[in-house]
Amino acid sequence: MQRTSIKITKEKLDLQECYNFVEDDSCGGIAAFVGTVRNDTQGKEVKQLDFSTYKPMAIKEMQKIADATLEKFDVKKIAIHHAEGMLQIKDIPVIITVSSKHRKAAFLACEFAIDTLKETVPIWKKEYFSDGEVWVNAHP
């Protein structure tokens, strides 16, 4: 039984697909994190975001996170899907769903997975403003 679903795509991410993947008869709940493109950064209006990836490595790192999540928490299945390319305000760059027997593990696992993704997965976003563009996090 496949317990992890990993994807990076230029297509629109599909919450239903992530939900369906983790559904399981033995589970009492599914937690989902859906990232969305926000319209401002520190008070400055964002027009759009461009996501670029080192795709083969990003897939490997996402798989590592999924495997570590299954190892660390009492959860059944996990899906981690990330978008690449240009996204507009309200578009969805990332979806993580996790199913578990009891809800607590699913919440914790979901938080662990998104936090780790933001630290380790080689994906970069460039913010586009009306007067220019900036690589996010490049100058911490």
Add this chain to the structure above:
Amino acid sequence: MKIQTLFFGITTDLVGVASLDLEISEATTIIDFKNYLKQKYPALDKIDSYAVAVNESYAADNLLLKENDVVAIIPPVSGG
């Protein structure tokens, strides 16, 4: 020996290319390679730090590079 170097995110803009074939000496570690890049591309100094991946895995500073390795320059990530 020959290695391939890939640049991502802001480093693509700083260096001006996404990929380079480089000739480096034997017994080059990641830290040596970072110093070499710093001399060749002073613009890389504009970012505080970056990670290096070799053949699609994060590499420690003391790792020795081998012929035909694919070395990726990974500036701070910002996915999600």
